[in-house]
Amino acid sequence: MHIRHVLRTAFAVPLVFAVPLTIVLLPVSVIPSAAQNDPASPPDRDAIEALLDPSSEDDASALVEEIEQLARSPLCLRKATAEDITALPFLSPAEARSVSVALLDPAAQRNEEAGWKAVSAVLMDDTDRLQLLRYCCRMDCPEIPTHIEGELRSRFQQDDRGRAGYHDGSYPGSRARVYQRLRLQLPAGFAAGIIMEKDPGETSLADHLAGAVSMDGDGFLRRAVLGDFTVTAGQGLVFWQAFAHSKSSEAARIGKSAALLRPFTSASEGMAFRGASAELRSGAVDLLGFYSSRQLDATVDEESGMVGSLGQTGLHRTTSEQQRRGTVRERAMGGVIQWRSSPAAGSLLLGATAVSSRFSRISRSRSPFAFEGDAAWAAGMHARYSTDDASVYAEAALAHTHMPAVLAGAEAALTPHLRIALLYRRYHERFVSLHAAAFGERSGGPQNEEGMYTGLRFRPHRRVRIDAWCDVFRIPNRTYFLHLPTAGSEILLAAEYRMPAKTRLSLRLRRERKDQTVAAIDNAGREIRPLTARTTTAVRLQLQREFDDRLRVRLRAEYTRVAYDAYRAAGDGALLSAELRLRPLPVLTFTGRVTGYSTASYDARLYQFEHDVRGVMLNAVCYGDGMRLYLLGMLRLGEVADVGARYALTLREGARSFGSGHDAVTGDQLGTLSLQLDLRL
Numbered sequence: 001m002h003i004r005h006v007l008r009t010a011f012a013v014p015l016v017f018a019v020p021l022t023i024v025l026l027p028v029s030v031i032p033s034a035a036q037n038d039p040a041s042p043p044d045r046d047a048i049e050a051l052l053d054p055s056s057e058d059d060a061s062a063l064v065e066e067i068e069q070l071a072r073s074p075l076c077l078r079k080a081t082a083e084d085i086t087a088l089p090f091l092s093p094a095e096a097r098s099v100s101v102a103l104l105d106p107a108a109q110r111n112e113e114a115g116w117k118a119v120s121a122v123l124m125d126d127t128d129r130l131q132l133l134r135y136c137c138r139m140d141c142p143e144i145p146t147h148i149e150g151e152l153r154s155r156f157q158q159d160d161r162g163r164a165g166y167h168d169g170s171y172p173g174s175r176a177r178v179y180q181r182l183r184l185q186l187p188a189g190f191a192a193g194i195i196m197e198k199d200p201g202e203t204s205l206a207d208h209l210a211g212a213v214s215m216d217g218d219g220f221l222r223r224a225v226l227g228d229f230t231v232t233a234g235q236g237l238v239f240w241q242a243f244a245h246s247k248s249s250e251a252a253r254i255g256k257s258a259a260l261l262r263p264f265t266s267a268s269e270g271m272a273f274r275g276a277s278a279e280l281r282s283g284a285v286d287l288l289g290f291y292s293s294r295q296l297d298a299t300v301d302e303e304s305g306m307v308g309s310l311g312q313t314g315l316h317r318t319t320s321e322q323q324r325r326g327t328v329r330e331r332a333m334g335g336v337i338q339w340r341s342s343p344a345a346g347s348l349l350l351g352a353t354a355v356s357s358r359f360s361r362i363s364r365s366r367s368p369f370a371f372e373g374d375a376a377w378a379a380g381m382h383a384r385y386s387t388d389d390a391s392v393y394a395e396a397a398l399a400h401t402h403m404p405a406v407l408a409g410a411e412a413a414l415t416p417h418l419r420i421a422l423l424y425r426r427y428h429e430r431f432v433s434l435h436a437a438a439f440g441e442r443s444g445g446p447q448n449e450e451g452m453y454t455g456l457r458f459r460p461h462r463r464v465r466i467d468a469w470c471d472v473f474r475i476p477n478r479t480y481f482l483h484l485p486t487a488g489s490e491i492l493l494a495a496e497y498r499m500p501a502k503t504r505l506s507l508r509l510r511r512e513r514k515d516q517t518v519a520a521i522d523n524a525g526r527e528i529r530p531l532t533a534r535t536t537t538a539v540r541l542q543l544q545r546e547f548d549d550r551l552r553v554r555l556r557a558e559y560t561r562v563a564y565d566a567y568r569a570a571g572d573g574a575l576l577s578a579e580l581r582l583r584p585l586p587v588l589t590f591t592g593r594v595t596g597y598s599t600a601s602y603d604a605r606l607y608q609f610e611h612d613v614r615g616v617m618l619n620a621v622c623y624g625d626g627m628r629l630y631l632l633g634m635l636r637l638g639e640v641a642d643v644g645a646r647y648a649l650t651l652r653e654g655a656r657s658f659g660s661g662h663d664a665v666t667g668d669q670l671g672t673l674s675l676q677l678d679l680r681l
Contacts, residue, residue: 042614043067043135047128049609050249051090052619062268063089064617067136069262072151072183073191073216076141078103078115082347082386083340087259090132092411093384093391095253097347098122101388112139124416125462127498148186150681155179155613158200160671165662171201171317178205179267184681189216193265201317208314210272212263222286223279228264228272231290232256233336234382235407236438237397237446238353241271246439249494249508251455251467252419254439255384255393255409260288260336269314270296273332284342286351289335295326300361307363309370318662332357332435346387353397354379355435367480369429369448376400378433389413397436403428405446407438409453417460421469423453429477441473441488448477463498481517484531488514502546510538520567533565534603554579562603573599575606575622587636594629597622613644613676626652642678647671 048063066089075084077099085096099119102108108118116130116139123129157177165171177200183193194211198204212227230241235256241264247254261279264272277290297311307328316325334355341348356377363372380397390412397405409423425439429448438446439453451473458466474487489512496506513535522528538560546552556577563570577595584590591611599605605623611632612618622628630648637643649671652658658665 042071043131044128045609045611045617047090047131048617050128052248052609061616061618062266062271064615065266065268067132068615070136072185075137077119077137077139078109079141080137083349086257086386088133088136089257090129091257092253092255093257093347093386093393094389094411094413095123096257097386097391098388115139124459126465148184148681150182150184152679152681153179153181153615153676154679155615155674155676157672157674159665160673161665161667163200163659163662164664164666165201165317168662170319170662173198173201173203173317175200180205181265183265190214191216191263193263195265195267197267199315199317202315207316208267208269210265210274212265214263220280220282221278222281223261225261225263225277226275228274229277229290230262230264230272231260231277231288231334231336231435232258232262233260233288233338233353234258234351234380235393235395235409237382237395237405237407237436238355238378238380238433239334239336239435240437241273241435247453247469247471247490247492249467249492250457251469251492251494252411252421252457254421254423254453254455255391255411256439260286260338261290270312284340286338286340287335288337290333292330292332294330296328296330297321297324297326298328298361298363299324300327301364304364305361307359307361309365309367310363327361329360330357331359346385349382349384351382352380353382357434368478369432371432371434376432376434378436395438397431397433399430399432401430401432403430403432405431405433405438407446417458419457421453421455424451426450441471441490442475442479448475448479450474450476465496465498467494468492482515482531483517483529484515486515486531488512490514502548504542504544506540506542506544508538508540508542510536510540512536516564518564518567530567532567535563535565536603537561537563538606550583552581554581558606560599560604560606562601571600571604573597573604573606573623575608577608587638589634591632591634592630594627595622596627598625599623610648612646613674614642614678615676616674624652624655626650626655640680642676644674644676644678646674648674 048067051063077085082097082100085091085099086093088096099122102118102122103115105118108115119133120130158175162175166175178198181195185191192213196206197208199207210228212225212229214223214225216223231239232241233239240256261277273290273292274294275290275292277288280287299308301308310328311324316322332355336351336353338349338351357375359374362374365372377400378397380395382395384391384393390410392410394408405427407425409421411419411421413419423439427440427446427449431447433445436445440446440449441451442449451471453469453471455469470489470491472489474485475482476485478484491511493509494506496504498504513533515531516534517529518532520528520530538558540556540558542554542556544552544554558575559572561570561572575595575597577593579591579593582590595608597606602623605621608620608622610618610620610630620628628650630646632646635643649669651669653668655668657667658670
């Protein structure tokens, strides 16, 4: 491994940051500091990163958009029930109940600041979650607007070099990714939103078109949506289409928080129903019903006319991708019914879910245990009981294959300083729930898995936080990539120490061991694909210092090693990064990062969440020998507009191209420009 590529970062940091610091720091000393807890300011990306799987390549923008949607319609904490607060994706049911109870205290009712102090005490001064809570909630209810309020977002992104598909004519559209979104808040609780997006290589600016009109009420009709919407309920065995976090650094908060019905205006394609839906409430009973009719991309066999696989990318660039567009129509109907007990001593929630789908074509997949046929249904029951210190939840579901899936968990505060979480799941290999996204090791829905998760959070001092979890799992039957049953385990330990003077020191250790298919040659010279155990060990150390609200410096070092029991040699990787956030004016923020990395193979790759324009958050993968740099500028123009601009550059030494096939880019460097304008109308 060429460690010199990592060490070059130490020399690149002064060159990149010294000039801006010299120019800016002198006048900054006489400029007033920005408000640190401005509710209108988005939370720091660290607060969001804590909710995400640090080793996943999934786009985290769905979570960012969900938090932005909550901020547009902030929850009134003093009026909200514990069940309403539980729907926030960053609080456990027990924490939500504790927040609700704390705000009933007369001392917390005196004024807004007293209320926030009570909430801070309940959350033990957890800065990250307090940021999220203040961004998505208000202490007192704002007046219902009597005029139209709106938000327009326009985003442009493009690589600075063309990929092979543009040169050979495979991609007929331009290289730009163009995103347009308009959201309106209307009087009497009405709201409307529409989004248009074009991916690079597509020809139409409205290739992805989504929108919804909704109405919120306080009486019998809680919410109605016409257009695109998501449904979440229970723990995700039947319904879960919005962001569905799994394992993360939040070790003792693993249960899902369902919001039932939400309008959907997101760039994440294929994650919503399309039709009409309504959520009703009568006393302690919640009732949701919907009808959906939407077209799906699919690969269709020309001879049989059957569907081979349903598309998930939403890309319509090449001729074959365009031919797959909208070839299958899904008509679905379903609902949720829930009953909530009086929250005097503890709150009990009981619910039932059901969905039935019918498709215009018959599916016949090559993947083991995948959906086949032209009709599917799933139904389940869920329960949750929460007190001030604990929460117990469970869900069981049955699919049209007549095979079950079950999940049960508990979270509890054993002492004021120690919280634990337990979760057991067993998903039959023939359980097929098309709109589910429950906790698990495997992506693609709850299927063919059994496991036990144990997590704890220890707060021996307000400045010290320790999170640790262990997940032991097995895949009882074969999959598309693994031809035999397999098993594995994953352990994570994360510790953080908040020193005086706004300094954080954090350490994260992760070890994963699981079976994997590898390509190998046997003694007779034949190509074989045997199973072997792969062990990944990763260590990350990070130091962050905020000199004041205007200047923050972050240094990170990470090392990973991948070893196999047989057939493959071990490999390792290292990463060193430095990040600077500078706020020369209360309305202007610059964020820059330089990362040097070196890995022996793709298996030893490393991940980094990166700052981007608002609404975008990617977990960049680093492998090979190279460097990655980006600079992001954010400008707030009063109450009218926000402007964001970012340029990111990746350099790989010895690389001849980035990507492969139509996506290949010749050369050893690739840059991406992002521009965004947010207008408040």
